[in-house]
Amino acid sequence: PTRRSSDLNTLLTLPKSPRGLPVAFVVRELLRRKNTKEGATFLRSVPHASGQHYALADRNGVRGFECSSVDVAEVPLIDHVLTHTNHPIVTREVDQDVADRRRVREGLTSSERRLAFLRQSCQSRQGYVDVKTMLADRSVPISVSPTATRRSLTFGAIATEFLDEPHVEICLGRPDLEEWVPVGWSGRSAK
Numbered sequence: 001p002t003r004r005s006s007d008l009n010t011l012l013t014l015p016k017s018p019r020g021l022p023v024a025f026v027v028r029e030l031l032r033r034k035n036t037k038e039g040a041t042f043l044r045s046v047p048h049a050s051g052q053h054y055a056l057a058d059r060n061g062v063r064g065f066e067c068s069s070v071d072v073a074e075v076p077l078i079d080h081v082l083t084h085t086n087h088p089i090v091t092r093e094v095d096q097d098v099a100d101r102r103r104v105r106e107g108l109t110s111s112e113r114r115l116a117f118l119r120q121s122c123q124s125r126q127g128y129v130d131v132k133t134m135l136a137d138r139s140v141p142i143s144v145s146p147t148a149t150r151r152s153l154t155f156g157a158i159a160t161e162f163l164d165e166p167h168v169e170i171c172l173g174r175p176d177l178e179e180w181v182p183v184g185w186s187g188r189s190a191k
Contacts, residue, residue, distance in 0.1 A: 068093070
């Protein structure tokens with residue numbers, strides 16, 4: 001079977017719906033798909049409960065989708081690289097009240113600063129990207145810890161290489177503090 005992966009980022013400013021499918025259920029279904037094409041078809045076929053960016057990858061490439069209760073929009077790659085954080089890049093229909101509150105509180109949002117950092121890091125490395133180092137960054141930060149004004153934190157990370165036998169490492173916690181652990185991979189399908 002073709003190996004595939006899914007990654008996600010919350011997009012709080014996108015429209016929500018109590019009638020949509022929650023993120024955890026979307027992820028479970030995405031992981032059942034054989035490739036990014038099937039994943040994209042699934043994302044476009046279901047109603048979404050909340051704003052979310054899904055990054056889908058298989059050995060043939062990566063695709064990104066911003067999903068909300070009103071739209072599913074594909075995110076273009078820049079020089080064959082997908083970068084995304086916690087704000088919509090292509091979707092224009094946003095909950096303006098939420099967006100305004102975030103901008104008043106943060107100025108140039110943390111998400112916008114993190115996206116600029118990721119894009120610059122990818123360009124400066126000319127094809128080779130050390131994902132684990134970027135995910136551990138504390139300067140912007142990519143790896144977020146709670147502060148007096150921000151309760152959110154990075155609770156984990158994953159790095160995947162699609163080789164003949166995929167190489168997967170996970171970090172259970174902040175990548176700047178916790179160890180990366182290799183995950184065994186078997187060619188057998190999970191039942």
